[in-house]
Amino acid sequence: MVQSVGTMALARLAKCCRSLVREPSKGLFCGVLQPGLIEGCIGAKRHLLSEDIIKLQDFQQRKLTVAHLVTGSKGNYFELFSQKLQRNELILRDELKLLLHLCQSADDLVIARDAIYRYHTENRNLVHGDFKFGPLFMRQCYELGMEDLAAATLTDKNMTGFFRDATSFNIAIDMVFTKGSYAEALEILSNMRNQGVSFNKDTLILASGTCYKLNTAESYRICTTLIEEGQTKGNFIPRHAYCFAVVLAIKQKDIEKAQSLYSQILNTDSRICQNLKVVILVMSGALTDAISYLSAARLPKSPFFVKRPEFSQEVMDILRLRSEDTSLMMKVEQIVTELERADQVTQQTLDDMLCHTPSGKRKPSPITVERRTSRRTMKPLQSTLLLE
Numbered sequence: 001m002v003q004s005v006g007t008m009a010l011a012r013l014a015k016c017c018r019s020l021v022r023e024p025s026k027g028l029f030c031g032v033l034q035p036g037l038i039e040g041c042i043g044a045k046r047h048l049l050s051e052d053i054i055k056l057q058d059f060q061q062r063k064l065t066v067a068h069l070v071t072g073s074k075g076n077y078f079e080l081f082s083q084k085l086q087r088n089e090l091i092l093r094d095e096l097k098l099l100l101h102l103c104q105s106a107d108d109l110v111i112a113r114d115a116i117y118r119y120h121t122e123n124r125n126l127v128h129g130d131f132k133f134g135p136l137f138m139r140q141c142y143e144l145g146m147e148d149l150a151a152a153t154l155t156d157k158n159m160t161g162f163f164r165d166a167t168s169f170n171i172a173i174d175m176v177f178t179k180g181s182y183a184e185a186l187e188i189l190s191n192m193r194n195q196g197v198s199f200n201k202d203t204l205i206l207a208s209g210t211c212y213k214l215n216t217a218e219s220y221r222i223c224t225t226l227i228e229e230g231q232t233k234g235n236f237i238p239r240h241a242y243c244f245a246v247v248l249a250i251k252q253k254d255i256e257k258a259q260s261l262y263s264q265i266l267n268t269d270s271r272i273c274q275n276l277k278v279v280i281l282v283m284s285g286a287l288t289d290a291i292s293y294l295s296a297a298r299l300p301k302s303p304f305f306v307k308r309p310e311f312s313q314e315v316m317d318i319l320r321l322r323s324e325d326t327s328l329m330m331k332v333e334q335i336v337t338e339l340e341r342a343d344q345v346t347q348q349t350l351d352d353m354l355c356h357t358p359s360g361k362r363k364p365s366p367i368t369v370e371r372r373t374s375r376r377t378m379k380p381l382q383s384t385l386l387l388e
Contacts, residue, residue: 048209048240049174050358053167053202059139066101077102078111085111091119093131100136109144112137113153120162134168138175147175151184155191166192166200173206177213185210186219201238204230208244209355212251220252227261239265243272243354246280255283272353275315279350282315282322290319291328294335298342311339314349 051057070077081099084091096112096119103109116133141150150172154163163169169192176184189207192199199207204226211223223245230237242265249258258280265273274297281290297309316336323332339345 047174047178047357048205048355049170049202054139054142054171054174056139056142059136060143063101066098070098070102078108081115082111085114085118090122091115093119096133097131097136100133100140103140103144106144106146109140109146109149112140113149116153116162117158120159124161132165132168134163134165135171138168138171142171142175147172147179147181151176151181151188154188160195163195164197166197166203169197170200170202170206173203173210177206177210180213182210182213186214186222199226199230201236201241204241205238205244208241208248212244212248212354215248215251217252220248220254223248224257231264237264239267239270239273240354240358243276246276247350247354250279250283255280259284271310272350274309275312275350275353278311278315279318282319287319287323287326287328287332291331291335294319294339297344298335298338299344308342308344310344310346312349312353313345313347316345 047054077099081095096115099112099115103112116137119133137153138150141147153159154169154172169188173185173188176182176188185206189203189210192203207226208223211219227237227241227245242261246258246261249255249261262268262273262276262280268274268277278290278293281287281293294311297311299308316339319332320336323329336345
């Protein structure tokens with residue numbers, strides 16, 4: 001079982017809820033080339049943040065833990081909380097935390113939303129380092145698929161200062177991005193900046209991805225500005241953000257900027273970077289260099305465990321289109337055919353490669369201590385391996 005963020009906190013919550021159920025009256029509640037090439041990217045609706053960031057599984061595990069510890073009826077708990085709100089009674093931190101962990105429906109979440117409004121009104125001058133409810137509320141919205149409620153609450157001027165962490169904004173942006181609401185994602189980003197919440201590397205990925213999806217002159221300006229600001233401040237710019245910006249520059253027919261952005265990627269040993277390399281060479285007119293690059297990537301007889309470069313059929317089509325009626329057309333056809341025979345051409349588009357859910361960090365394997373004594377006799381193990 002995944003350990004809770006605060007076991008003691010959960011225990012306190014359980015105790016509070018038990019007292020409420022037993023004595024409710026005395027308890028707490030008192031178009032670059034042609035249609036289909038690079039431009040066709042509206043269909044992708046995938047998350048850009050990994051489970052390491054969203055932490056939905058951990059959140060769901062904590063909810064199960066709380067539900068197990070809490071006795072009595074959940075319905076009774078929410079009914080009593082609604083009455084508490086109607087009576088304008090003070091809302092305590094632990095009971096609000098418990099409420100957010102018990103939400104199972106849209107109606108429950110609406111009550112929780114009203115509760116955090118009240119809590120924020122009562123605690124506008126929060127002590128620095130106090131518990132952050134923002135990510136908790138956003139994960140609850142994420143689980144119940146209520147991205148509209150999340151965005152509306154996050155951008156409400158009356159809630160300014162409540163969501164004071166980047167994680168809350170990032171989860172909300174990821175939710176609306178997945179639904180294809182890119183203009184709404186940009187609005188959340190604008191609110192995030194206006195509220196003085198610093199952008200982190202995940203925000204930059206989401207921002208560049210949103211701008212890429214919008215694909216307008218204004219979104220292109222915003223994307224490049226954010227990256228340049230980050231560079232000026234010495235912030236780390238993720239490769240994923242650079243890749244979004246590179247493709248957006250290509251779609252905006254700014255090949256020189258695309259080359260400049262690509263040159264700033266420190267590690268280009270990834271499938272999307274290899275494909276972008278070919279596209280940039282082709283779009284800049286360096287067909288010979290593109291052919292040489294693809295020729296060097298051919299691995300027709302490599303063992304199955306050797307990682308082979310894969311190129312999108314979309315990229316191959318761009319190469320073919322640009323080489324038509326040139327002296328290199330036959331050479332291009334030959335190299336593309338060889339890559340196809342070597343199973344190094346994939347049907348995934350550039351958009352598929354860009355808009356994917358990252359796998360996240362791998363959890364380290366537990367360190368095992370070599371056992372030298374018998375658990376039964378407590379005597380040293382007589383193993384030939386130990387004697388060597």
